[in-house]
Amino acid sequence: MIIELKKFGTTLISRQTGKEAALASQSFFLGISESELIEVNFEGxxxxxxxxxxxxxxxLLNKYGDRLILKNTSNPSVKATLEILQTTTGKQFKVIN
Known part of the structure; x- marks a missing residue:
């Protein structure tokens, strides 16, 4: 499964809109197999x-763990945020560029 974050906008900044995007995306995961990878693409x-x-x-990281893959994370804003999230959660994202 591929989730294109740019569908939620190009400026992803508020907690409220992040929560709304998470709720809106829940339908994407209906019927997902236990081995299917979840790819989140930051392009755009x-x-x-x-x-x-x-x-x-x-x-997503808490639920899917190693099945969650992040792509196109070279944007400095994305890189910095992922580092902060990894520090605060104590978990690592699987990133491929």
Whole structure:
């Protein structure tokens, strides 16, 4: 499964919109197999804040663990936010660029 974050906008900054995006994406996961990978693609995202990321990515990381893959994370805003989230959660994201 591929989730294109730019569908939620290119400036992903508030906790509230991150929570709304997480709720809106729940239907994507209906019927997903236990071995299917979840790929989150950051292509086209200009700004990505820890608040938005915490609401959207942290629950996915907690639920899917190593099955969660992050792509196109070279944007400095995305990199910095992922580092913050990894520090606060104590868990590592699987990143491929």
């Amino acid at each position: 995202v200009l700004t990505f804040s820890p608040s938005w990321g915490d609401e959207f990515l942290t629950p």
